Amino acid sequence: MRPLLGLLLAAALLLSGCGGGDGTAGEPTSAATSAPSPTAPSSSTEAPPEGGTDAGATLLALISQSNVGGEVSTRAVPLDSADAVAEFSAQFEGSQMSESLQQALSVATVPDGQQLMGAVIAVGCTTPGNATVTRADDGSIVVTAQGGGKSTQECLVPVTTVALVAVPQADA
Structure with a gap:
């Protein structure tokens, strides 16, 4: 009985493991040229290609981590203090994303006059x-x-x- 229960639990986890890029179940709304290994955690902090940004905005980095949770919200939030970064990082499970954010922030160069x-x-x-960076009609920054x-x-x-x-x- 226990092996059957374990098999059913594993099958349920596999079927529910993918969420859409918009936070809904089903196919993701965004994709990449390569996906993470299914057996090892994924972690990448890479400088994205140039382009795709609204006038004056600069895309500094894309940071990806496996199995850390979080909720999609394309409205950007200021990360202008340690408290703001800690509040933003609180939505993630474990310390992987927080550590990756800290690493990326330590090497990010924010031009004068930018936030x-x-x-x-x-x-x-x-x-x-x-990713693309634009301004919404209400003036907020959308990524x-x-x-x-x-x-x-x-x-x-x-x-x-x-x-x-x-x-x-x-x-901003």
Whole structure:
């Protein structure tokens, strides 16, 4: 009986492990050219390709971590103090994302007259390859995941991607 229960639990976890890039179940709304290994945690902090940003905004980094939770909200929030970074990081499970954020922030160069902001842009089976930064009608900064096609790998755990951006202070 116990082996059967374990098998059923494993099957349920596999079926529920993928969320969409918009926080809903199903296919992710953003994708990447490569997906994380299904057996090992994924961690990447890479400088994204140039382009895809609104005038004056700079996409500094995309940070992806497996199985850390978080909720997609493309509206960027200021990360201008240790308290703001701690509050933003509190949504993630474990310390992996917080450590990756601290590492990325320690090497990020924010140009004079700009403010550092961050947003969770995807939670799903794949990671976006890039992001766009725009202004919404209400003036808020919106960071949207951009990427390749569907992943061909089986999704065992969702991957959370955070975008770090520098935005002119008058616009933030």
